Amino acid sequence: MTRKVGIIGVGHVGAAVAHQIIITGATDDLALIDIDTKKVEADALDFEDAMANLPSHTNITVNDYAELADADVIVSAVGNIGIQKIKLDRFAEVGFTSNAVKHVAAKIKASGFNGILIVISNPCDIQTMIYQQLTGLPQNHVMGTGTLLDSARMQRAVAACLNIDPRSVTGYNLGEHGNSQFTAWSTVRVLGQPIQAVAEQRGLNLDDLDNEARIGGYHVMIGKHYTNYAIAAATTHLLNAVLSDAHTEMPVSNYRPEFDCYVSYPVIVGRNGVLTSTQLDLSANEQTKLAQSANFIKTRFTDIMQLPLEDETTTDEYTQSHLTELQQLDVANFVE
Template identity: 65%
Template sequence: MTRKLGIIGMGHVGQAVAQQIITNGYADDLVLIDKNKSKVGADALDFEDAMPNLTSHTNIVVNDYAELKDADIIISALGKIKLSDNPNNDRFAELPHNRTEVKKVAQKIKESGFNGILIAITNPVDVITSLYQQITGLPKEHVIGTGTLLDSARMQRAVGKGLNIDPRSVTGYNLGEHGNSQFTAWSTVRVLDQPIQELAQQRGLDLDQINEDARMGGRYVIVGKHYTNYGVAAAGVRLASVILNDAREVLPVSNFREEYGTYLSYPAVVGRDGIVEQLQLKLTDEELYKLRQSAHFIMEKIEEAD
């Protein structure tokens, strides 16, 4: 079966997503869309120049929304903001620009007849995911944001460094908004087959600092190079791969939770049909409070975006 993906927005994040997809041979057909015609055309040619040295081939189409009709997945990576415009690392600083662009793009996606799975990377991702669902009319389980899949990875990285182990050996989740109100749900985190709280006492880990590292990890990267792209691109591509392969993997992605009335990050089983099953974690009272507060914050911003 032919695997067809679309990427909308070929800035730093979009091009990193495309590079990972092409290099790893995840798609047979790839549609690249960007308002900057010369840039997206140059990207396509550059990728075609790379293919003779790759182990797989990808057919590339540029700036044709009609080609999205039979795509399996569309990844929204559009967005533009400068460090000087966002000194406090507030992803909602991106909302005025991205809201306008997403409304236009979502309408074009709807008009194309697309009926696959839509992945949103665009920030503020929980609000943007909601906008995409509302405008395209796709089922809620078919519109997913990368959410705290990246924040959870940053937590795993920080814990792994603190214990000198591979971050993939750390399990657990960051929940809520992909933004300043997200938090590490330490009750879910296990490492070396132990609850993290017990191990932290034994090994002298500062969980408050690790939580801050996860929450502000993007800020450290932005200060150094003025944007982030590799980490979130890896999260987006992993999510797309899980969907394409019907892997039914549990991931902390932004999905619509009825009990909170909004999109937010909470682990769910992801497969070919998008959100296949939602988990119900046994969180502490403090974690439940933080999650409700984060949900309330997201809902307020969604109302502003309408």
């Protein structure tokens, strides 16, 4: 059976996802789409030049939405990292990315695509909601990477304190992929014990670790002005769970009927997208934080959907014309 994936937006993150897909042989056919034609064509040629030295072959097409009709999965990496650098926050992209996503969603719908849509584009939860509403795809077929990355950053932070492998830390960050997300410490276990017990024994400051998970991308952004490898790893992890029908438990952004919006909470993921939800035994404080995070997402989504649809313009033109509007969003959500 042929496996086919489309990636829309082949910038730092989209290209890193494409690279992982190609070198691991995760898919047979890969459709790359980007408004920067020269760049995406160059990436495709670069990947094709790598084929002779790889153990598997991937067929690559460029800038053809018709190729998405029979794709198993589409990954949306649409965004503008240049706008993030203005304020170092995810919500700085909201004007440009929401407008771009509305245009892309219409093209996806017109292509006849009926597979699984994975959203990286920031702010992730809101863009996932826009895609689902405008494509008309079933809610369980549209997911955002959400706090899958934030959970990994929490695992890295905890593991570093204990000098162990991050994969030895289990547990979740929940809520928005943004500043209102939080580490649900009631879910975290390490060294065979709940994290609270280990924290008392080893003198760990859980508040500091929670903050490190939240702002992990900030450190990367300061160093190289974009993030790509960790989010690409999270994306390919989610993609592979879909393609292999793995039935893996993952904290991704998914539609939660109790909040009537998309928010990150662990679900079982397989070939049909979100298969079933889990039921965490959260503390009262964690339940309150989750509800507050969901409310933030829902409120922002309503505001963004009321913005008029602009023409598809170049990144620089859009950034300049909407810079004042972006700066008025007065939020503190850190970078990817």
